[in-house]
Amino acid sequence: EPEVTQTPSHQVTQMGQEVILRCVPISNHLYFYWYRQILGQKVEFLVSFYNNEISEKSEIFDDQFSVERPDGSNFTLKIRSTKLEDSAMYFCAIPTDQYNEQFFGPGTRLTVL
């Protein structure tokens, strides 16, 4: 079973600040995904990333968001100028052995004040 960790577990930031959320899979993966869950709402897809390029993105993933694989292992989600409505849990996920399944990380709770 693949595993993935996320850091930080909780991030508090001021509106307008940049945040970087990190996802670290235990083993090498080319494919990964970012989702967010606003409190009380459903889990929403943000972006998928394959082999160092964005594969798919939702309408939520606008110009303030970016994803990178800065060092060949970590995956990052950057929010350039946070807004109050960016407060949410952010999950990264990687495919399991069966590519139609995903293994989710523990999430980062982002609070924008």
Added chain:
Amino acid sequence: AQSVSQHNHHVILSEAASLELGCNYSYGGTVNLFWYVQYPGQHLQLLLKYFSGDPLVKGIKGFEAEFIKSKFSFNLRKPSVQWSDTAEYFCAVTPSGGSYIPTFGRGTSLIVHP
């Protein structure tokens, strides 16, 4: 595009009670169906999945779900819940042979009183 509805947003049960959580999806083609569970403070974990074959699917921890194609439903069941089943439950769907990105329902919060 597909969509998923979970009609029960909050469910409160006593231990040993039976559980059924509703999930309906909307999509014109064949689908893969999932139930995920999120225990307090933990990550989303896969409970069970349906790809094809027997529409009655057994998952971990005594959970099962039945795919009823005519009703576009994939309800989750457990005959006797335990306090440790307290969690958030999410139904999700992906189109067969299509995008691997699941569309999630809003989730159902289950609280089981000891």
